Amino acid sequence: MARTVWDSTVGKKTVMAVSGLVMLLYLVAHMIGNLKIFFGAGEFNHYAHWLRTVGEPFMHYEWTLWVIRVVLVVAVVAHATSAYQLSRRDIKARPSKYVHKKPRASYATRTMRWGGIILGLFIVWHILDLTTGTVHPGGFETGKPYQNILDTFSTWYGNVIYIVAMLALGLHIRHGFWSAAQTLGAGSRTRDRALKTVANVLALLLTVGFIAVPVGVMTGVVS
Ligand code: HEM
Numbered sequence: 001m002a003r004t005v006w007d008s009t010v011g012k013k014t015v016m017a018v019s020g021l022v023m024l025l026y027l028v029a030h031m032i033g034n035l036k037i038f039f040g041a042g043e044f045n046h047y048a049h050w051l052r053t054v055g056e057p058f059m060h061y062e063w064t065l066w067v068i069r070v071v072l073v074v075a076v077v078a079h080a081t082s083a084y085q086l087s088r089r090d091i092k093a094r095p096s097k098y099v100h101k102k103p104r105a106s107y108a109t110r111t112m113r114w115g116g117i118i119l120g121l122f123i124v125w126h127i128l129d130l131t132t133g134t135v136h137p138g139g140f141e142t143g144k145p146y147q148n149i150l151d152t153f154s155t156w157y158g159n160v161i162y163i164v165a166m167l168a169l170g171l172h173i174r175h176g177f178w179s180a181a182q183t184l185g186a187g188s189r190t191r192d193r194a195l196k197t198v199a200n201v202l203a204l205l206l207t208v209g210f211i212a213v214p215v216g217v218m219t220g221v222v223s
Contacts, residue, residue: 009089010183012082017180019075019082024173024202026072031209037222038212041146048145076123083116108175115172122165129158153217162214170207174199 005011033051037044054064090105105113125135130148133140137158138151152158177199181187187195216222 009086012086013179013183015078015082016086017183019079020176020180022071022075023079024177026068027169027173027206031206034213035209037146037149038216044146045144049143076120080116080120083113087113112172112175115168118165118168119172122161122168125161126165149213150217150222153214159214159218163211166207166210169210170203173206174203177202 006015033047036047052062052065087105087109090109094104104110128134129136129152130145133142133148136148136151137155140148140151153162178195181195181199213222
């Protein structure tokens with residue numbers, strides 16, 4: 001049964017939509033959490049500590065965080081796998097008049113694919129920067145994300161990487177949210193305009209909310 005669903009195009013689109021929405025929920029929470037940086041080091045670092053103790057005493061230290069990490073990894077893998085397989089189908093399904101030319105995927109597929117690749121690379125960079133500290137500029141300190149963020153956005157390349165990724169994120173969510181709504185059957189002639197507006201507003205809020213952090217550091221509002 002699961003195999004039949006996964007093998008169908010609509011099954012893969014559903015997997016993409018649901019995994020995308022899971023990541024979107026995470027991003028809304030992450031963006032709101034990041035804005036606490038404007039309330040100072042004490043409040044921000046306290047929030048980061050709380051993320052590790054959520055659910056105590058039932059959950060052990062960092063258990064909830066690990067549950068979230070596992071859910072996100074499953075979502076990323078499911079999203080990327082179904083995207084790859086759907087784009088292969090999209091190319092193969094082109095009419096045969098293209099037989100002498102190199103087959104090309106549609107415009108939306110290509111921009112979503114490149115956006116997805118940029119975001120995938122960004123996530124790897126971001127974890128090595130602010131979670132493990134491997135590529136972090138300056139002395140990375142576990143448990144001190146406020147200072148770590150100041151270090152990252154005190155370099156020109158840190159600002160460039162994050163801002164480019166946030167713009168890619170906005171575009172990706174704008175189209176992705178809309179597609180997910182269609183796949184999950186929320187679209188209709190009367191609702192499509194509203195859905196487009198929701199997709200635009202959501203993409204804009206996330207992009208602006210995330211970019212506020214590097215801009216805050218660059219302008220000295222966060223110091
Ligand atoms: C300016 C924008 C961003 C800032 C300042 C930021 C900051 C941070 C910080 C400080 C952490 C570590 C939290 C901690 O260990 O307590 C973190 C974790 C994380 N961020 Fe971001 N983030 C930003 C944007 C994003 C975006 C756009 C994504 C996804 C597309 C993302 C995905 C993640 C993930 C998955 C983790 C969890 C890593 C882990 O601990 O397992 N972040 N972020």
